[in-house]
Amino acid sequence: MTPAGSLLAAHDLRKAYGSTPALDGASFSVHPGEVVAVLGPSGSGKSTLLHCLAGIVVPDSGTLTYAGRDLSGMSDAERSSLRRGDFGFVFQFGQLVPELTCLENVALPLRLNGVKRKQAARTALEWLERLEVDDTAAKRPGEVSGGQGQRVAVARALVASPKVVFADEPTGALDSLNGERVMELLTESARSAGTAVVLVTHEARVAAYSDRDIVVRDGRVRDPEFAV
Amino acid sequence: MSIGHTLLGLLESGPRHGYDLKRTFDEKFGHDRPLHYGQVYATMSRLLKNGLVEVDGVESDGGPERKRYAITDAGITDVGAWLSRPEKPEPYLQSTLYAKVVLALLTGRSASGLLDAQRSEHLRLMRVLTDRKRKGDLADQLICDYALFHLEADLRWLELTGARLDQLAEVIAP
Numbered sequence: 001m002t003p004a005g006s007l008l009a010a011h012d013l014r015k016a017y018g019s020t021p022a023l024d025g026a027s028f029s030v031h032p033g034e035v036v037a038v039l040g041p042s043g044s045g046k047s048t049l050l051h052c053l054a055g056i057v058v059p060d061s062g063t064l065t066y067a068g069r070d071l072s073g074m075s076d077a078e079r080s081s082l083r084r085g086d087f088g089f090v091f092q093f094g095q096l097v098p099e100l101t102c103l104e105n106v107a108l109p110l111r112l113n114g115v116k117r118k119q120a121a122r123t124a125l126e127w128l129e130r131l132e133v134d135d136t137a138a139k140r141p142g143e144v145s146g147g148q149g150q151r152v153a154v155a156r157a158l159v160a161s162p163k164v165v166f167a168d169e170p171t172g173a174l175d176s177l178n179g180e181r182v183m184e185l186l187t188e189s190a191r192s193a194g195t196a197v198v199l200v201t202h203e204a205r206v207a208a209y210s211d212r213d214i215v216v217r218d219g220r221v222r223d224p225e226f227a228v
Numbered sequence: 229m230s231i232g233h234t235l236l237g238l239l240e241s242g243p244r245h246g247y248d249l250k251r252t253f254d255e256k257f258g259h260d261r262p263l264h265y266g267q268v269y270a271t272m273s274r275l276l277k278n279g280l281v282e283v284d285g286v287e288s289d290g291g292p293e294r295k296r297y298a299i300t301d302a303g304i305t306d307v308g309a310w311l312s313r314p315e316k317p318e319p320y321l322q323s324t325l326y327a328k329v330v331l332a333l334l335t336g337r338s339a340s341g342l343l344d345a346q347r348s349e350h351l352r353l354m355r356v357l358t359d360r361k362r363k364g365d366l367a368d369q370l371i372c373d374y375a376l377f378h379l380e381a382d383l384r385w386l387e388l389t390g391a392r393l394d395q396l397a398e399v400i401a402p
């Protein structure tokens with residue numbers, strides 16, 4: 001059931017919170033290096049889909065395949081090592097570690113993957129430069145603007161060369177100009193690194209940065225690749 | 229907005245006289261700009277010539293002759309093709325899109341499918357503009373942004389209308 005050549009594929013995912021079905025038979029796939037926008041009204045199940053795809057939330061039923069491996073059969077430990085090694089994340093509100101400097105935040109994924117402190121700091125600084133926020137290196141997240149914080153978060157998501165970045169409303173808390181810039185930098189960096197992006201948004205102008213889009217309605221997805 | 233397709237769509241529910249067509253059109257779509265009789269008759273004779281409608285009967289009741297028009301199979305196909313073909317995204321589409329949604333509901337076609345197809349078409353153009361913006365200078369960026377904001381407004385309307393289809397179907401039920 002996995003579309004040919006896909007890196008990450010989900011088929012017929014279901015997930016309920018109590019009696020509320022958040023996902024009601026959702027299918028989805030993303031190819032290596034592809035930027036896919038997940039559109040849909042608020043409450044339609046976009047975040048739940050993203051959390052299931054990323055292995056943060058375990059679906060009640062359905063299949064999930066990543067690089068040919070069945071995710072549903074993995075242990076929690078295997079899933080979290082996959083998240084650390086292959087996935088990057090950007091959320092609506094940066095979710096940077098407040099006690100660390102911006103540089104340390106960006107270096108963190110490398111450190112968790114066993115990269116030496118100095119090398120990690122050097123690579124992290126390169127990413128801050130690329131995202132045009134190297135002046136935040138010594139500052140803590142509380143001391144930078146929302147737009148800067150999101151760029152730091154994008155740097156952190158990409159620093160360890162993930163195969164997939166999951167971005168949930170990454171511009172949701174930004175004004176138009178900052179939002180545009182974050183989208184430009186995120187998609188440009190991901191494209192040049194060959195990183196796939198799953199981009200959840202309810203804004204069409206943000207979705208226009210994608211290669212392809214799908215729409216979630218009432219927990220169901222229409223992915224043309226699965227169309228009958 | 230395509231008056232020919234709209235009149236044709238109205239004929240799908242049954243044969244009507246030219247006068248009746250004009251009245252229904254004005255009622256449903258012509259709030260600011262009612263049709264002239266001349267427009268109706270010119271349109272109907274074009275549709276006749278193209279085989280999309282036929283004359284179903286002529287009455288005179290002592291007065292001038294009144295033709296009753298009926299849609300042909302080719303006409304039904306034509307309405308279907310028009311409804312399923314997304315409009316070229318451009319500003320101020322609302323009257324055409326509104327007419328399409330209403331006619332889809334009136335003729336039992338998929339209004340949400342129509343809205344979905346239009347949404348894809350809008351997004352396709354928005355991608356092109358976003359790409360042009362990325363590669364262009366500031367002037368390109370500003371020009372593209374103008375179009376992007378308008379297209380986004382259309383999309384919001386599509387989304388809102390999609391959420392209100394059941395309500396709309398009740399309101400416009402013949």
Ligand SMILES: Nc1ncnc2c1ncn2[C@@H]1O[C@H](COP(=O)(O)OP(=O)(O)O)[C@@H](O)[C@H]1O
Nearest residue numbers: 017020021022041042043044045046047048049
């Ligand atoms: N942790 C949770 N506990 C209970 N209900 C939840 C939880 N997460 C999501 N939901 C419900 O699931 C549905 C889908 O939510 P979500 O995936 O966050 O939608 P979206 O991201 O599209 O706004 C909503 O009805 C929401 O209230």
Ligand SMILES: [Mg+2]
Nearest residue numbers: 046047048168
């Ligand atoms: Mg959400």
